[in-house]
Amino acid sequence: MQLSLFCDYRGYANSKYESLFLALEESHASVAKKKGPGRIGYGDLAYLKAYVYKHAEEIKSIPELLRNLQRNPVICEMIGFQYDSLPDSSRFYTFLSKTKNSEIQAIHHAAVQSLIGGGVVSLDVLIVDSKPVMANTKHNNPKNPSRSLDKEDKIPRNPKATLGYYSYLKQPFGTGKQFSFFWGFRTHVLVSEEGVPLVEITKPNNIADEQIAHSLLRKLKRVYGQKKGRVFIADSAYDHRQFYDFIKDEIKGQACIPINPRNQQAAKLLGEKGCPICPGGLEMKYSCITKSEGRTRKKFRCPIIAGTRPEKAELPGQCPCNHQRFCTGSRYGCTAYIDVTDDARAQVPRQSAWYKETYTKRTGVERYFSRLGSREVEQTTHFNYRAIRNQMSIAHLTLALTAVAAAFILEQPDKIRCYKSFADAA
Template structure:
């Protein structure tokens, strides 16, 4: 006669079955969300020929995608999340019957993975969205967002001396640089903040609000210096011909205008940078007025650095008996041609020929706000302040954050019905 198990044995067996069923520890919508998210990724990262196999690189990348989707800023949060949600770790590609990667395994992966491999994954997602008609290059915007390095100098409560001096770089991150970003969008306010860190330059489709290409540089890199490189690399993914390039005053450089027009046969929508704060007076005919209130005369043209300027001189330039009413410093210079001179640039190039006061320019430039919206979503992934201490890890983390945004968009278009391909929360609720 067999003996029936008692209550304690039954309770122990039930607990064992519950522990083995990983689906009981993860919500169904979250599990379905990550299952569909990872199914959109069709890639294979190369592995080393020799040495220990370790964890699959594809699984490690999926784990970091979970980190960006959940908005974790620390790896320790990711480790705890996967330990408590073994089903998601299984979807990532880990063997949940064995120990999951540790903190140092994730950190080592960021340092060793090649960023070009991540760029290829991002380009493949952009091409997939382009084939589906979600993204195109009709209206593209370029902007950069500051990323603070993991150093005490960026702490506003730090009392370190000369913490924003170029001669005193942070010892914790030797790759970062000193940068400055505006703390106000008002034109009449000159508020700015210094920081140690990097910049994430992102080329965004201003219609869909999705990234097309990204580049991470030190914080001291001017935005206009990397615009041509970003456009050239993005053009290898999808064609940028006949595009409308939208950017702020930081990209007001003649080389960018010529590149957009000559190379890509497009139009540039960039406001002019105010290099001078003086409002010079002039007549209706365009002749400037000198400091003494006299109308200046034309005195030939000069061409330098690819621009043509009209020269204006004092009306008493060669007078021997005249007297300058304001006693200008150039009047009593002992030379034959006396008095002040002024120059006016003749708009003979593409940069100065753009009519920035027309309605078409204003409406098109208003699409640049999509870059700001994407930067806001990018910071919500935990990238506003880094926890790594080198440029390689910072660059890889930024690329993974952009890959997560594209993967969410790909997962949204595969679901039946209409879903927002910008919001991961809406996609998770629909899962």
């Protein structure tokens, strides 16, 4: 069927999908490898174009994609399919489950490299965050009476899916919070200040965010090179001492991360000598400086046990609150610590105007996820772990291609984030 004989392509000359597909072809050509002889059929690039179209059009399933392509013969020809001979749906599933994730990521990195080379994207400010990806399982249905919430379980057909925290709702009248959990994965991404995804990875959601961030930063360094002075912005979920040291020593950058209250000591009530007050109301005795796991702390002990003779003479002989550490066992008495660590975490200038202004840029990754969220992200329809990773990589790739198409093909660099309207005025 020769559509080109009677279809007017002038209306599509500067179209959204022609620009996206051209951006994809250029990025794919820079990393494509020659393959040996095999079965004749549609190439991988055609299936990848179809998936980019699927994500851009927010199509939820492969059968719906095929129905959409049947109604749009011009798009079929742009992708590389024959209108009267579309592939079977199984071919799409096979492509997603058999293609190496590294091949899709290489195309993504090539697209970003072109943006960096063209001065559209800079690597001076890096923002990281993650987004939940729900597994395709009945155990994510809150109305399911047999829903499993045991993190040790293995979900049938989703063995890689793990149980993790999803969100919480504040309850009225100060009754606390209601937490919700889900089975699935999390997609993690490093975004530039301009809102372009640089590197990404999808992992089971029981892996700590800061552990994944280590991998993302190493990948960023390997793909785009090292540069001193980069600013790394993240929320308090990444507040771990070892992570600050990693950013400072290996990335040679500056962290911009708020303190997580769960990783912070509660404020201690101090006495006249500057020592903590024990549960019995007595000012404790300074003992020594302790160092462990990169932390430096002042240690204080029960004054009745650790005090000097003159000090003990002015104190009661028995613990005022009959604390078990005083009355039982070795009678070592209560201990308290004050953290005085001077490390990379303590050196972040959180009270400065620079920090407050810089941290406001973290909302860029939230806006990025709002653009990504409508693309079948929070609910996957696949079971194979590689297929899920490829689904997410193509979703991130689609937004990177949007930036390439807007900046270079349509010459509208101010619309690199307008994934729905970047071609409207072209």
